[in-house]
Amino acid sequence: MADEKYKTLEVVEKNPKSGVFHLYLNRPRQRNALTHDFFTEFPKALYALDHNRDVNVIVLSGAGDHFCSGIDISQLKSISQSYHDAGESLRRQILAMQDSITALERCRKPVIASIHGACIGGAIDIVTACDLRYCTEDAFFSVKEVDLALAADLGTLQRLPLIVGYGNAMELALTARRFSGSEAKQLGLVSRAFPSKDDLDQAVSVLAQEIAAKSPIAIMGTKTVLLKSRDLTVDQGLDFVATMNSARLLSSDLTEAVAAQLQKRKPVFSKL
Ligand SMILES: CC/C=C\C=C\CC(=O)SCCNC(=O)CCNC(=O)[C@H](O)C(C)(C)COP(=O)(O)OP(=O)(O)OC[C@H]1O[C@@H](n2cnc3c(N)ncnc32)[C@H](O)[C@@H]1OP(=O)(O)O
Numbered sequence: 646m647a648d649e650k651y652k653t654l655e656v657v658e659k660n661p662k663s664g665v666f667h668l669y670l671n672r673p674r675q676r677n678a679l680t681h682d683f684f685t686e687f688p689k690a691l692y693a694l695d696h697n698r699d700v701n702v703i704v705l706s707g708a709g710d711h712f713c714s715g716i717d718i719s720q721l722k723s724i725s726q727s728y729h730d731a732g733e734s735l736r737r738q739i740l741a742m743q744d745s746i747t748a749l750e751r752c753r754k755p756v757i758a759s760i761h762g763a764c765i766g767g768a769i770d771i772v773t774a775c776d777l778r779y780c781t782e783d784a785f786f787s788v789k790e791v792d793l794a795l796a797a798d799l800g801t802l803q804r805l806p807l808i809v810g811y812g813n814a815m816e817l818a819l820t821a822r823r824f825s826g827s828e829a830k831q832l833g834l835v836s837r838a839f840p841s842k843d844d845l846d847q848a849v850s851v852l853a854q855e856i857a858a859k860s861p862i863a864i865m866g867t868k869t870v871l872l873k874s875r876d877l878t879v880d881q882g883l884d885f886v887a888t889m890n891s892a893r894l895l896s897s898d899l900t901e902a903v904a905a906q907l908q909k910r911k912p913v914f915s916k917l
Pocket of ligand 1: 675
C-alpha cells in the first residue's frame with residue numbers, strides 16, 4: 646500500500662502498526678501545485694487508504710517547504726483557453742475536480758491536514774474538506790481565486806463558512822488577503838498553530854496515534870454522523886445515528902471497551 650506509486654502523491658507509513666499513514670502532496674519543486682494528475686490520483690489514494698485495514702488515521706501534508714500553492718497555473722491557462730466553445734465539458738471537469746476533493750469526506754477514516762508554508766487557493770478547498778487542521782504559526786493562507794478572476798469552485802465557499810463563520814469566510818474570499826497560521830487559529834480554521842514545523846509534526850503525530858488507538862468503528866461512525874448531520878435537520882440526524890448505532894452497538898469493540906474500563910487496562914480494538 647505504502648509502495649503504491651503516484652506522480653503527485655506519496656504514501657508513507659512512518660511507524661508500522663500505529664495505524665497512522667501519511668499522505669504527502671509531492672511536487673515540492675512546483676510547491677505542490679495541483680495538476681490533472683493530482684485530481685485523478687487523489688481520490689484513488691484516499692480510496693486505497695480507506696479500504697486498507699491497517700489504516701486508522703491519515704495525515705495529509707506537503708513535501709518540501711509548503712503545503713500547497715493551489716491549482717497549477719499552467720492547468721488554469723489550458724482551462725481558460727477552452728472556455729469559449731466547451732462550457733458543458735468544462736462543467737463536467739469542474740464537477741470531477743470537486744468530486745476529487747470530496748473524496749476526503751467519502752473516506753471513512755479521519756484525515757488530519759498538517760499545514761506549513763503556503764496554503765493557497767485550491768489548497769484551502771482541500772484543507773476545509775479535511776476533518777482536523779493544524780498548522781505552523783508562520784504558515785500563510787489565501788482564498789486566492791478572486792485574484793485570478795475566479796469564484797472558488799472546489800468547496801471553499803461551501804465549507805469555509807461552516808468552519809470560520811459566514812462573515813469571516815466572506816471577508817477572506819472577497820479580499821483574497823494573505824493571513825497567517827496564528828490568525829487561522831484565531832479564526833478557528835485550524836485547531837492549533839505551532840511555533841515550528843518540528844513542533845507541528847510532533848504534535849500531529851501524537852494526536853494521530855491517539856485517535857488511531859481508539860475503536861475504528863467509533864471513529865469512523867463519528868466522522869460519518871457529523872458529516873451527515875451537517876447536511877440534515879437535527880431530527881433527521883438523530884434518526885440517522887439511531888439507525889447506524891442500532892447495527893454498530895453490537896460490535897465486539899463495545900464489549901472490549903467496557904471490559905478494559907472495568908479492568909483498568911488499555912483496550913485492544915478489532916480492525917475494520
Ligand atoms: C477550475 C478551477 C479550479 C480550481 C482553481 C483554483 C484556484 C487557485 O488555486 S488560485 C491559487 C493559485 N496559486 C497561486 O497564485 C500561488 C502561486 N505561487 C506562489 O505564490 C509562490 O510560488 C509560493 C507558493 C508563495 C511559494 O513561493 P516560493 O517558495 O518563493 O517559490 P517560487 O519561486 O514562487 O516557485 C517555485 C516554482 O514553483 C512554481 N509554482 C509555484 N506555484 C505554482 C502554481 N500554483 N502553479 C504552477 N507552478 C507554480 C513556480 O512557477 C516556480 O517554478 P520555476 O520553474 O522554478 O520558476
